[in-house]
Amino acid sequence: MGTIKKFCFLLLFVFVSNAQIKKEQLNVMPWPQQIATSDAVFLLSKNFKINCNATADSRIYKGATQFLRRLDERTGLFFTQDFINKPNEFPEAELQINYLRKGKNELSEDESYHLSVLSNKIVITATTDLGALHALETLSQMVQNNGSEFYFPAVEIEDNPRFAWRGLMIDAARHFMPVEVIKRNLDGMAAMKMNVFHWHLADNQGWRVEIKKYPQLTALASDGSFYTQEEIKAVVQYADEKGIMVVPEIDVPGHASALLTAFPEIGSNIEKTYAVSRKSGIHDAALDPTNPKTYQILEAIFDEVCPLFPGAYFHIGGDENNGKEWNANPKIQEFKKKNNLATNHDLQTYFNMKLIPILKKQGKQLMGWEEIMTKDMSKDAIIHAWRSVKEGMEAEGGLAKAAKNEYKAVLSTGFYIDLMLPVDSHYLNDPMPKNVVFTAEEKARILGGEATMWSELVTPLNIDSRIWPRTAAIAERLWSNDTVTNLESMHKRLKQISFRLEEIGLTHIRNKAVILRNISNYQDTKALHDFTNICEPYKLYKRNGGGKKYFMFSPLTLFADACTADASDAYEFNKAVNRYLTDKDELSQEEIKYYLKQWINMNIELIVLSKKAPLIQPLLPLSKNLSLVCKQLLAAIEQKQSINKTELNMLFEQINTRNSADVELAVYDSLKKLAE
Amino acid sequence: MGTIKKFCFLLLFVFVSNAQIKKEQLNVMPWPQQIATSDAVFLLSKNFKINCNATADSRIYKGATQFLRRLDERTGLFFTQDFINKPNEFPEAELQINYLRKGKNELSEDESYHLSVLSNKIVITATTDLGALHALETLSQMVQNNGSEFYFPAVEIEDNPRFAWRGLMIDAARHFMPVEVIKRNLDGMAAMKMNVFHWHLADNQGWRVEIKKYPQLTALASDGSFYTQEEIKAVVQYADEKGIMVVPEIDVPGHASALLTAFPEIGSNIEKTYAVSRKSGIHDAALDPTNPKTYQILEAIFDEVCPLFPGAYFHIGGDENNGKEWNANPKIQEFKKKNNLATNHDLQTYFNMKLIPILKKQGKQLMGWEEIMTKDMSKDAIIHAWRSVKEGMEAEGGLAKAAKNEYKAVLSTGFYIDLMLPVDSHYLNDPMPKNVVFTAEEKARILGGEATMWSELVTPLNIDSRIWPRTAAIAERLWSNDTVTNLESMHKRLKQISFRLEEIGLTHIRNKAVILRNISNYQDTKALHDFTNICEPYKLYKRNGGGKKYFMFSPLTLFADACTADASDAYEFNKAVNRYLTDKDELSQEEIKYYLKQWINMNIELIVLSKKAPLIQPLLPLSKNLSLVCKQLLAAIEQKQSINKTELNMLFEQINTRNSADVELAVYDSLKKLAE
Structure with missing residues (x-):
């Protein structure tokens, strides 16, 4: 201006x-x-x-x-x-x-x-x-x-937007997401002024795109759940009408179990019977980068996939290849020596570089998860940062490293919405953190960011409740001025925006009630609603640690699936407790008492409901312990009796122990504070 | 057996x-x-x-x-x-x-x-x-x-089923219904063992099927909302996997405004500018049956549509051609004379008979609404009975007439679920009524029945709540023995079946909450829920009399859209009142008092909510009058005071006057009985 x-x-x-x-x-x-x-x-x-x-x-x-x-x-x-x-x-x-x-x-x-x-x-x-x-x-x-x-x-x-790339990724491979799920989320994106939809179309758990030349891909590796090319064209057109570019992802050379189910001959372990995986976690399956047929097949696939997407970018994944199959294959090891490829990283760079001309022929730039950023990798590649310190990345992060190394880059580290972390953490996650010094050129390479909805633990029924409304906060981070960081204001507006998102067809509110009706065996769901408002699904990888509890066909219609990050009553209660502990004011005390009574009563109601609803049984231990804590705290606040510290500590310990409901009590810290 | x-x-x-x-x-x-x-x-x-x-x-x-x-x-x-x-x-x-x-x-x-x-x-x-x-x-x-x-x-x-044809028709012309709406309703049909999906694809308000030879049809007459041929094939395949045959309908020669928007040259009024209609009701637009081009175009269309549907039947509509355009066109009148066609019925028979070979060539039998049953009509045609005495049909009904006239026939009279009538009336509507004597041959011609979901007043948001769970009762009529007629049992089971239908993805329960949240401006919806449980949308054609209030683009997110036929609390309350008036028992009295108090309180809550929600305003007069009635009745039951008959009669009159909320109070009769 x-x-x-x-x-x-x-x-x-x-x-x-x-x-x-x-x-x-x-x-x-x-x-x-x-x-x-x-x-x-x-x-x-x-x-x-x-x-x-x-x-x-x-x-x-x-x-x-x-x-x-x-x-x-x-x-x-x-x-x-x-x-x-x-x-x-x-x-x-x-x-x-x-x-x-x-x-x-x-x-x-x-x-x-x-x-x-x-x-x-x-x-x-x-x-x-x-x-x-x-x-x-x-x-x-x-x-x-x-x-x-x-x-x-x-x-x-x-x-006008601060960043050019304001994306949402949906993983349609682990759990297939029908076209209507994609469309309603595109509507949500458009409402939040987001402009890049990244469509994760293939992984160990399924191949989701029709390839006319290779019908065996969807016949053998999709369980019948995939997008026809006509459907993809329709989605791309739908997205275009909303101002959204679609970036497809075919994850290679790792994450390849589905692809190798159809083409075992290009796998790195020729003795293995590759099969579509039903489990989460990192898999060994990897394409053989030394086999010319690997590139022939990929080229034929890319030649069909690229024209479906008019955008300039093609995401080849490239992440989490653990190298086990490469290490175990003498032929591959020999190839490395012969070609002076010292490490598996070098071999993967060799592989990635072979894909660049295949994509260039189709007018596409190669994009990949940050593992593709090796010393010999072309500077034309777009780096998609995703790892945090936990995954071995240095504190500054992959994005800064990429920008400083002359790569254009997109940030997803800190935007992993599948991990059920508080929205505050995503909101304050700036692609240009104040503690890193960037030159103007480096800044220009930071394209923006992308929320990633990995689908190990979501189905069409509950996926919206993992994406929305929280992704609106990420959209604000990517669109608005970097000075817009007031958390209170964000929470207040997010609540209203959630209603606007329901209005356009997203199901994050309505489907919670569906799950609770199922759990309650169609009895009154008020007590369950109350409980969901203070429980949050286990965060990070705790709910499905080691991928051992939930397979891709496991039920996701349970209590944890009705719960979300940022439990609403917990947010209010925690604020009230903080106020009360500072000010000792009556209003805060009344609010706290109101909630404590509600949770005591809730426990009774849940016990009654459980007589006709077995799916409520796993919630009762947590609910009972909470109720006992509330009774003690209530009596203490009302000065009827002093706190029994020993009993209370035991209860807190039980509450904090892993439960089979797969949720954590989001008022735990506040209750502990009250008990002190 | x-x-x-x-x-x-x-x-x-x-x-x-x-x-x-x-x-x-x-x-x-x-x-x-x-x-x-x-x-x-x-x-x-x-x-x-x-x-x-x-x-x-x-x-x-x-x-x-x-x-x-x-x-x-x-x-x-x-x-x-x-x-x-x-x-x-x-x-x-x-x-x-x-x-x-x-x-x-x-x-x-x-x-x-x-x-x-x-x-x-x-x-x-x-x-x-x-x-x-x-x-x-x-x-x-x-x-x-x-x-x-x-x-x-x-x-x-x-x-095993009693009838072979157990159908549901969805009108996707007046309001377009996206593929996912059709699919979830196919799921519901399969759950209820229904086996014929009748897809109403063209009407005055829209042309909904891609015709590759004539792209102008969807370009000019669909507002961008239509099914591609690929989508139709996918739906037909989906239906087949559930054991459901799909019967397409292209309604001709009347109901033709959309078709004539693209092809005005085959209209009966060559001076008219035909346009896609935004209104309900019977329209004049009719194809010109004397124009050879009419048949050329229809043949080209049918040649594309028929192969998409492997089933044996093709529905040509044929209903509600009012003949006005034919009467006003001298050329058409001349043609009638020349060909000895005494009436417009004869002319329409001439038209219908021309379509038979076109369809036969594609392996299809012609089916049409009962108006096609004229004296010279081929006995190969399937007659679809829909008119009741109200629409000028004799008491015995079109189905009996057809069967006695050697036609195979399907019953929809009495199964018009769009009219918001009580489920009891549909449930007791037998295609072989006991008061009509049929020969074995005639019985064999009665193929079954079909629920018809006309879409003047439904959108993807509320259509499921008009179809389900009530269509399950129709499915039972068509599948089960004719002795299965106990209404109490049906209601009890229907309530549970409604939950099963939610489980498979139908939105009849969850979307009610969405509409109420919108009306309440996202305040607490309990009072609104209570009110919907005793209100029903105006029945028959009262809500949109003369098609004057609601156009095809009017909002259908209002209170009447959240209400359904067979309001649940009304059903319970009416039973309690009947028991009470017979037995004067305390339990029934307590139940009645419980409801009366609830509605008094509801009125107060609605007033409070309305301060922040203008869409609640239209409900307040009805709610207030109900509240005043309840107060009088409650006082009378509790013997605190006698009833003020004059005031009460005035209140009842006001309650019974048309209101702008477009609902009727389903406890009206019971309240009146209590007042007597």
Whole structure:
């Protein structure tokens, strides 16, 4: 934005009082770069209409029509306008959408927009339709009501993304995700202004893309669950209409059990019967990089897969090849010597480099998980950082290392949403951390970040509850200014955004009730709901340690599947406890007592329900121990009796012991604090 | 079943005591033809396995695998068996599935099965895999638990359908229904042993099937919402795997606005600009039956559509052509004279007869709504009865007339589930009513029945709640013996079946909560839930009388959309009132008081909620009047004061006046009875 324009922008709103308060009432996410409010409002009425000034383009027509329908469904105003499919149909319409040209689904594209809401007019101005779509999403989040009428508060917003790559990866290999799951998550991404969908299509547990030349791939390695090429084209088209680029991933040379089920002859262990895996964890299966047929087959596959995806990137995985099969194969060891490849890393570099021209022929740049970043790897490759200190990465991280080593890079370290970590940790995970010094060139190489939804423990029923609403916080990190870091504000807005995400079809709220009805054997689910609001699934790899409990066909309709990270009541309770311990105020005390009583009562209800619902049985020990703790704390707070420290410590120990419900009590720390 | 086999069957269970009680505990639907129970149970364990004795067949493998997964998800037992895809893999498995051959998806196919559950063995025996699939559905409904373990009660079941045609029609023209909506409803059909899916693909409001020769059809007349031919093939394949035949419908010569939007030249009014309609109701648009091009275009369309559907039937609609455009066109009138076609019915017969060879060439029989049954119509046509006395049909009905006139026929009169009538009326609607005398030949012509889900007032969000669980009662009517008519039993089982339908992915329960969250602006929805449980959407055509309120793009996320026919609390309350008025018993009185108090309180809660939720406002007058009635009745029951008849009558009148919430109070009659 030029200086003069900026000056006018500030001038316009300089007179406005209490603008700060108004801003805080807005539940917009990701937070815009610049926002100014006034006291005026734009009242919505039945006659509300939209006009597009641009020439025919299905993207904005569809987006604007969907916006109108969504608004109508939320307000029940029965708008008279039906479909928006002509330019300048209603020059007097209250909402004017102006943009210059159709945007390309590329990283360098202009996605900025200006949104002006006055009391009688709303104007969206953007260079591309992609920017205009973003503006519609912002506007859609701003609806408010006074009990009888719906309105938009007046605002002036200038907005554009901080990072070009704002991605979500869905692993459709471990648990297959049907097209409708992908589509509704693309809707969620678009609502959060995310623009890269990374589609993990093959892994040890399944091959999910139709290859016409090799029907054996899906016949032998998909259990009948895969995408036809027509389906993929339809998804890519759907994504394009929402301004989202799709990046396919075929994970090689490791993660190859499914591929090798169909083509054992290119495996590194020729005596092994490769089979689609039902387990989680790192597998040995690896392609033989010394076999020319490996490249022939991969080329034929890539030749079919690449044209389905118009985007510039192709992800070859490249992670977690443990080298065991290579080490055990004398032929491969001999090849290494002959070609001066000292280590398996060098051999994998050899393999990766062979793929570059195959992809280049199809107009694609190679992208891979950070293990591909070896000393001889081409600087054209895009590095996808994923490891943290835990996985052996130095503290600075793979992303910084890549950028400093002249690679373009995308960050997923810290964005592993499958690990059930608190949203705060993802929100504060900046691709450009303040403690690392980057040159301008290095900064330019940091493309952005990507939330990764690995699917060991998710199915179409519960996947949305792992992705949303938390990925909205990641979207904000990638879109908004790096100074937007207030956790309270994020939590407050995230709660509202969660409802907006439900509205567009995501199932993260509704399917929780489905799981709880199943567990309760269709009895009243209130007590179960209460319990889910203070329990969280085991974090990191604890729930399925060693991949021993859950196989790919195990039931994921259990209590832990209804629970999510950031348990809602726990968030409130923990805040109340912190306040109480500082201020000893009555209100906080009352809130704490309210919850303690609720959990005592909950335990009784769960016992009653369990008489007709065996799936409640595994929850009872935890619920009972919690109830006993609550009784002691309640009596202590009400000063009826002093705490029995020995008993309480024993109870805390039991609560902290691994339980078969696979959840942890998210109020544990607060309860302990209260007991001290 | 032969006499000796039958004798053995009875002998086996003749010693069993209290079998009748056990039977009543089963929540099976449709109710089997013969069922005998014992006191034994089959306990489910982690080691439960399934073995198929038959040769490779994806239908039973998929069905059995899905059965296993569903059972595992309900019980959380973590079965060790993964995929069933080989014959005789586990000869010692507890569940043995034996069948002779793959069934054909034809009306004459053998769908019978025998299911034997003993304490240590379950055996399914069937002629075809279709029968075996039915047996798995029955078994799946029989799971019970004792609080800690899950089990099947021991049974011997012999079962087969009463009618060959057990259908569900979904109108995907008025509101488009994406593939996933169709698929989950096919799952529901299979669970209810229904075998014909009738897909209404074109109407005034949209053309929903890709025609490669005429891309203008979907380009101009679908608003971008249509099925590609690949998608249709996938749905047909999906249906086939569940034993369901798909019958396509292209409605001609009326209901043709969408078709004529693309081909105005074959319309009967050549001066009209035909356009996709946004309204409900009968339209004038009709193809010109005198124009040879009409048949050329239809033939090209049918030539593309027919091969997508391997079934023997093609539905040409043929209903509700009001003849206005034909009467107004002199050329058409002249043609009638020249060809001795006295009436428009004769002209339509001429039109219909021209379609028969076009369809025959593709191996299809013509089916049409009952208007096609004119005196010269070919006896090869299948008549689809839909009109009741209201629509001018004689009392005996179109189905009886067709059967007596030598037509094969299917009944939809009385199965119009879009009209929001009580499930009782559908349940007692027998295709072979006892008051009509049929010869054996006539009986043989009555193929069965079909529930029709017209989509003027449904979207993907609420359609399941209009179809399910009520269509299960229709499925029972069409499958079970005509003596199975106990309404109490049906209601009791239907409630449980509703949960089974949720389990397989139908959204009739979960999406109600979504709509209520929207209405409440994401506040607590308890009061709204309570209100929906005593309100029903206006019945018949009252909600959208004259098609004036709701257009095809109007919001269907309102209170009436969250309500369903057969409001659950109303059902209980009405029973309690009837008991109370007969017996004056205390228990019924307490139940009545409980509800009256609930609705008084509900009104207060709704008022509070409405301060932040404008969509609650339209409910307040009804809720307030109900609350005032309840207060009077409660005081009267508690003998605190006598009833103010004048005020009460005024309140009842107001309650009975059309309200803008588009619902009726389903406890109205009972409240009136209490007031007398």
